[in-house]
């Protein structure tokens with residue numbers, strides 16, 4: 001019989017705040033040293049309410065951290081060519097250091113073509129193929145923000161990955177696929193599951209580390225969580241509901257991210273940290289490797 005206990009919560013809000021304080025200090029230093037503040041351009045196509053909220057949150061956090069926020073809002077009728085032109089113009093603008101194209105774009109647009117119009121040195125959201133390849137090969141570059149935030153949370157809570165079975169449920173280009181590659185780089189044994197996976201529950205039950213990134217509310221049943229597992233809920237469904245049935249999962253897991261307050265805030269903290277890093281490089285200063293690692297700030 002399984003013993004009932006409450007898992008320890010992984011506090012993404014607190015860690016994100018500490019990382020962002022460091023980003024703000026570094027942004028102020030860059031502004032003092034060069035006379036130019038780091039600048040993130042956000043691009044939003046259409047008026048999907050959730051996307052409007054996320055972009056607003058990103059812009060507000062930039063401004064609080066001393067990062068200039070430039071916004072390009074485009075109508076939902078925008079064509080692929082028009083979006084590629086808008087992103088290319090930002091890629092060529094020396095006053096812009098980072099570019100964020102909010103996902104998803106309307107379905108008639110070739111989102112991949114638009115992402116690929118982001119200059120590599122400005123890909124602070126880690127969405128281009130080049131960034132994905134660099135991350136996969138362990139080369140310098142920007143990571144996709146939610147996967148980067150998840151890895152930073154695992155590090156903060158001293159989760160040992162080596163030899164452990166990590167199960168990623170979901171295979172999206174900016175979340176499921178890259179987080180699996182980062183877990184692999186950490187020497188975990190990685191299994192990807194998706195909508196065509198047969199007997200998903202039996203694979204989930206084997207996970208020492210479970211990353212839920214399906215985009216379906218409470219899709220992962222709490223009773224399928226292996227006792228002692230580390231559960232990362234990367235779901236951001238309407239009403240702040242995650243992909244995991246939290247109530248039951250937290251009685252079985254050893255560590256679990258809450259929704260809200262887990263992975264979400266980390267996504268934005270990584271975006272800001274990478275924007276500051278990009279600005280430092282483009283303005284001829286070295287990157288500050290400590291911004292993300294946040295040593296001594298626990």
Ligand SMILES: Nc1nc2c(c(=O)[nH]1)N[C@@H](CN(C=O)c1ccc(C(=O)N[C@@H](CCC(=O)O)C(=O)O)cc1)CN2
Pocket residue numbers: 053054055100101102103104125127145146174236240259260261262263264265266267268
């Ligand atoms: N280009 C990108 N598009 C999208 C990304 C991304 O990383 N890059 N991620 C997701 C969603 N997302 C950011 O865009 C995001 C979702 C949720 C949160 C967050 O902090 N949520 C809070 C709760 C929200 C609230 O208080 O209203 C939480 O979990 O505590 C941040 C970012 C889609 N698109």
